Structures are given as structure tokens and as C-alpha cells.
Amino acid sequence: MEKERNHKRQQRVSLSTVEWQAVMDHLTRNADVIAEFESMVPEWISALVGNQGSSIKHRNGTDIIPDIDRNGNVKSGLPYSLTEFQLGTARRKELLSMTKQIITEDHINQTKFQTESCSLENDVALKFGCPIQVVGISRACCRLVACPRLNLDASRIDTNCYHITKQGELVNSPGKSQSSDNHKFQMYWGTCSSTLIDLTNTLPTSQYWEIHSDVGVIKGWWRIVLDFGVVEEAQVDRERWVCYQPRSWCVCLEDCDIHNGVCAKVFKEKEHVNCFPDAVALTSGTQATLHYGVVLDVGRGRVSFIDLNREIVLGKFDVVFRESLYPVFGVTPRWDRYTVRMKLVSGEDIAMTETKRDLIYKAVS
Template sequence: MDTFPKCSVCQLQFTLKGPAPYLLPCLHAVCETCVTSAAGGVISCSTCQRKVNLTDTRLPTDVVRQKEIFHLTVKHRPTELLCTNNDDGNQALCWCQECEEFLCEYCQNMHSSFKLTRKHVLQNFSDMVPTVSNIPAFCSIHKHHLLYLFDKSCKKLICAKCRFDDHTHHEAVELDVVADTVTKQLDHRKNELSKLQSRQQSHMQSIRQGTESIHRTQNTLKETIGHTFQSLRSQLDQREKDILIDLESQTKETKSTLHARLNTCEEDWKTCTGLLDYINTILLYASKSDLVELESYVGDITRTYLETAAPESYVVPSAVFNTNSLSKLKSNISVFGAILPREVEEESVKDKDTQTDDDFIEDLEMKHKMCIKEKETTEKRASKTMDVLLGVARECGVHLLKSDVVDRSMVLKCIHLKFDKDRVNLDYVHINTEGDLVNRKSGTRPAGEGRLKKYEGTCSTAPLPQAGCPQYWEMLNRVSLDKPLTETNLILEVGVCREEQRDVHHYISKQSRSYSMAVSRCTTHGGICRQTWKEGRYVLCLPDTLPNTAGTSHTLHYGLIYDDTRKKIVFIDVKENKVIWTIDNVDPSQPLWPMFGVYNSYLLTVSMTLVVGSDINMTEEKKAIIVKALS
């Protein structure tokens, strides 16, 4: 049983009749077998890894553990105990502490009958508990004398005869006095150790809490790092796709020309090969008269082919992959995203992460005014300071639409929107592991109580704030048609609406207090168009968004601006660098919620990525388009 102590070397349990336990200097126990068979006279305690040289150290018998083993055997293995009074092999039932004997039922009765042992206290096994024995032991030298004195000089127990024989001039005290003193010392040490243990317990709890805190921080940062690098990978993947599309577009015409030339050359080669084969046949089988008759016919055909100019080698226009700034990009990646200690992190990212957008804009305005004031005397210094400010602003997703004007109306905030995962309508769509909204049911994620039940998409996690300046975000949509669209089939939809309009219908285009742009097949133009809607009314249709053919795969990149000060909403086609539609007189009195929908999974595949904050590539051309749309 696991309750029995074990040898700290061989790990075998001690038993009452087995090898005796010896006490190591580390207070762990080792069995007699391991002591006698120790290789090189050295024992290594497996519990604390301390080595003991037996040639220099005498190990005492561990009497405490012997008594512990005795009581554990009585409690857990009483059937193993036999009567030791007569050694008759009978099952023992009780224990006599004075005689130190196990007694069977017969010996128990006899023990209580004899006058000499009648007053001995017999303990039944079921009633036995660990107790301190007050019965003194007999001297090993003077067999019939009790050990009741302690020699302080020799540090050993002695009897009365020993006191007068070999310990006459030594200081000796009674055993009870020494035992009481040692007991008090042990109680004191016990209390001190208990206090130390409590402090260690508190310290361990503090370490565990710190470990849990570090674990939570690690998980949070791991999620942030994963999202950040997934976003970077998505951008790199999309950039790769765009470059491959450009490459395909550039090489398609050249490959078509080369293919036509190759077909022509192959036909000429086949004709020439046929003529050669026929001439070889003539030379093999034709008679002289046949040769004369065929010479004119074959000669004319041969001259015709020989006079035809042989095709020259075609020089293929070369193309290169522009890796300009690649080394700089690699260098930036190698130092991007270092994990900093919290105190360093808070100091180094204070301006970007702890300020609100309004505080940051006000700070930018104030420093810009200071720069303008300083420009009169230190123009170079002011320009450098402004460059630093604008660099930090771009990292925060804040851009100046006009570099020479810093006021709220000319500051564009690329806000940090998120798809609301808890409200997504899982009957039609779901958000995949990459964070994209796709037009497929979720096979694993359970639906929440607050999810949208009609609208085939999701909304943002929060409404648009009253920022007092233009707010901007983008949607990158990858669309693949499985089959041509034949009816008014909706592909995707983006826009804004009031809270109560979010889940009224499968789409928000026809809802009041909503402003949206949809991509769908148009019966008027017979193709796939971009359609705009304002407060439930159809406004505009722009044709030729993408080909309506099976297997078509295309990327649609749109941007949306909301300016509560100018009361405007603007839809932008990012790839075409043009404004799709500008809505005036938008009512900003109630919050508007960004909405995102993807549709018709049986006809096509749609994957929508939300591009926000510093992930947006804000070019000067894009700024110019936004300024013109807001003017």
C-alpha cells in the first residue's frame, strides 16, 4: 500500500519483518539491503539526489519509521501478525506494550491470568493508535538496569551502574528532563517551520498567479501576433495574386502570337517532311524514265519551298520581377513585432496605443501649429518634426488628406472595425479561421442566441462613432462563379444602416435608413453590375463588374467613407481608383452600423476580408479621390 514508507534508493516498501530502515543525513530512509550492498560504499538518495559516503558516516537505525511501520502494519495488514509469545503460529489479536509481544486469543487469556502480567495493558489491534511509550529500555551493558539518565558529555543514555562505573565525573541528568527539553525544542522548530511553510505557500501562490498571468498574457499576445501575421500573409497572398494576374495579362497576347506562329511552323515542317520522304521514295523505286517525268513536277514544288523565306527566330519580350525595396522590406520584417517588457512597451507605444483618436488628432493639430510657428525660424527642423508626426499617425491609421492642413475635417481615420462573430447568421454564412466572411454554413460553430436570423451576413461589433471627421474602411472580396448567373442573383453587399434595420430582411438594400452597394446579376444589362441603394430605393447601376461565366475568379476591392460632419457616405472602387457613389444629407442623429453580406453558396463562392486601420494602403491617389468626393 502507498501508505507504507519506501526506501529512498530501491523504492521498495518497508515491512515489519523486512530489512530494517536506516536514517540518512537528509532524514530520508534507506533499507538495510541497500546499505550493505552499496557500490563503492556510496549511497545516492533518489529523493533529494544527495550522496552519502558510508565509510565516513555511520547510519543510525530509523526507530521512528520502525514504529511507523509497526502501526501501519497493525492498521492495514493485521492478518500478517502472528503470536510471538509462544511462537505457535496463531493469529495475533492484541499487543502488550510492556512485554512488546503480539498475543493470540489463548495467550491473551493467559497473560491476563498470571499475577506478574495481570496489570499489563493489552491493546486490541482495532483500538491501537500511535502513542509515545514511557517504558524505559534496559542497558545493553548491564542487562537488568534501566536507562533513565542522559550523559551530556558522552551524549548517550546510561543506567545507574554506568553512572558509577565509567561516567562518574560526567554531567548526567534524568531522561525525563532531557526529553522535555528536546520536546520543547522540537515544538519550537515545528512552529518556526510551520511559519516558513506558510510563507512558502504564499510565495508559491504568488508564483502560480504570476504564471497564470503570464499564460493569459501569452495567449492574448499569441492571438494578436497570429492575427497580425495572418493579415500580413493575406496581404502578401493577395499581392502575389495581383502580380500573377498582371503577369498573366502581360504574357497572354504574346503567348497567343507565339502559339499561332508555332502552329504555322509545324504545318510547314510537316509539308517539308512529306516532300523529303517522297523524294527519298523516288530515288529508291523510280526508273530513269520515271525520274525524267517527275523532275519538273517535283522541282517546281521544291523551288517553291526553297524560295519561301525560312522563319526567323522570334525574340520574346523579356519581363522582370521588380524586387525594388525587397532588402528594406526584409530588414523591416526582421525587427518587426519585438516582444518588450511591459514597462518598456508602455513607454514606447504610449502615443499610439494609449491615446484616444480624438486626443491624438488634437495633439497632432497642436504640434502642427507649433511646427508652423517654428517654421519661420527653423524650417528644416519643423519639416522633420512633422514627418515624424505623420509617420506615427500612419501607424495609428490616421492620415492627413491635405498635408498643409491639419484640422478635424481633413483628417481621415482608418477605423478598426471587426466582424461580429457572435451575430453572424450561421444558417447561411460563417467566419473562417482566417477571419474572412464566407458564404457557407458553419459545420462546427454553434449558433448564439444574439445572432442574426434573417440577414445573410453579419454586422460590425460596434456602431460607427460620432468622430467629427471622415472614417474609412475597405472590403476585399474574392468571388468565384461555379456556374453562370441567370436570375437576379445577389453576390455580396456592403453598407450601413440603423440598429433596428439590421435583421429585418435577407439584405439591407430595401430597408429605410440604410445606404448600401450590392454586386449582383442585373436583368437590365444582362451581366453582373454594382447597384447602389438609398433608404430602400434603387439609385444607380454600374455594369461590367466581372464576367458572368463559369470558373471566373475575380477580386473586388471596395472602400467606404462615413463623414458625420459633412453628412456624407462615399463608396469607392479601390482597384479602379474611382468613386462609385456619393450620398449626401445622411442623417447622423442615430448611430449607423456597418453591414456585410455574402450570398448564394450554390452558385458561387465569396470570401470577404475586412481591411482596417494601418492595414489600409493609403496612397496619395486614393487621398485625392477621397478629397474630391467629400468636397
């Protein structure tokens, strides 16, 4: 009987250890997105590793990190209660009540965070004259992101190859001339924003805009399909594509022999940094809609690119900018190979989502 009792006790200890470790592993993996524990992370790691006799409580008083006696036995806390429930020694009503309290309080806190962030966005937007987004709320590390109004500069494009529609789309087909030849770009296959981004701008921290493009494959296989990014003012019209220009940071959609398709390639100052395959399939008749975002922080010296379709950060670079910057937007002149319609989305036209906030936060962190 004593042997059987010891065996059951050992089973209970093993079960408690497994349950506790599973909970701790889950919290560790998700600590940056679980509002419940984000302010406690350093404390509960310290409590678990360095101070076995301590206890941390939820805001409503429920023990999260359990009390542990000198023999290492868990005496209280949510993981302990879960273990006791599985062993049949805790009542379902008690566990359910405690869990409901935690969930209810977290919902209240999340609502409070969202209300406060909306109020902050509105107040700052009135001051700076453009929409302001707050990212990092769920991580208790907020950052302000401005969404200034940007427009494609129709006076810069070569109308023998391109035109800008009434809807503000840059299209790779001829259009009517809208400016004198001496104002058009002589080299770059595209245009820039009509607004130069000054290094002394007073907007808070980062700025954000998006590029939405519809690409159709006719024959394919003609080098670069489109590009976008930022380039220092003096370098903006030095080459056909921004990726070949010095002091530039960009994403190019380019035919790729290695991956046998159109890949999203990231460049910094003419250097190819990374390649993301399968942006567009190289099959005649293929139609693809692509959504990208650019996050620029001239104060900190960082530029980042995100793929909104794949929900990933393509690249982020820390830079010492020397001159004011132009956002640039290029499309292939070979309309017989690809059809391209590129739209710059900025200001109030940006439809912000929690997924975008999360990607922007990753880009600026």
C-alpha cells in the first residue's frame, strides 16, 4: 500500500510539473501578445527561477504564479487549480468562477486600451494634421505612426510610356503629356511623390503608406516588373530603376531564374539583400493583386518594408540619412510583357487593421 501511495504521489508530482511547464511555455511563447501577463513577465520568471516561495496575483487577486513550499510542492495558483481539477479534487464551479473572473477583467482592460488609443489618435491627429495610428497597445509599448497624405507626381512621368488615371493609379501605357520635358524624369521608369520628406519634419516618429498593385502577365520574363521605396533627393533620377540607384532602399518585383517566377527582392543602396519567391506566377494570363507597406522613421533613421498579403516584414534597415527623401514608384514600360496598375494609398485612405498594426510594430521595433 505504501508503494502504491508513493507511486500515486509521484504521478501527481509529474502531472503537476507537466501542467505547470506547459502553462509556462505557453506564456513564454505568447507573452508579447497576452495582455494578462505582459506586465508580469520579468516578475514571474524571477519568481519561478529565483524565488520559489513567492506568489504573483492577477489584478483581481487570483494567484497566477503559485505558492511553492520548501519541498517544491505547488500549493495554489491557476495551474495548480487546473491540475487539481484534472485529478478530481477541485470542484468545477470554483475553477469556472475563477476563470470567468480573469476573462471578464481582461475584456474590460482590452476595451479600456482601445478607447484610450482612439482618443490618443484623435488628439494627436488634430495637432499634426494627418491620421495618427497607435501600434503596440497589446504589448504595453505604444508607438505613434503618422499616415501623411502623399500623391503621385504626374508631372514627372514619361507619358510616352505611362499615365496616371483619375483614380490615382500609375499605369504602364501611354497618356497625354502633363508637363514640360525638362521637368520629367530622364532616366527613372516611374515617378515620385509630389511631397518631399524633409529630415526635419515634425511628424511623430514613423510615417506609413501603402502600395497596391494589380499585375497581369502577358508574356513575362522582362527583368523588373515594378519597384517602390525611398531615395535621397539628389539620387532620384540617376538610373532606370531605384534598386540601381545609390542611397536608395526599396523592394523590386523581378523575374527570377532561381525560383522560376516573379520574386519580391529587397535592396539597400544597390545591394540585393533578400528574395521572397512566388510574388507572381510566370504564366500567361496570371492576374495578381499585391499589397505592400512602407514604414519610414527619419528621426531614428529606419526604413522598413512589409508584405501585407503574406503578413511578413520583408526588411528593415537602420540608416543615417544625409538628405531629404522621395518616395518613388516605378513600373515596367514593357506593356507587351506585363500590365501594371499601381496605386499609392495614404492618409485617410489607409484601412488600418490589427494585423497591419502588428506588422508595423514589428517593423519599427
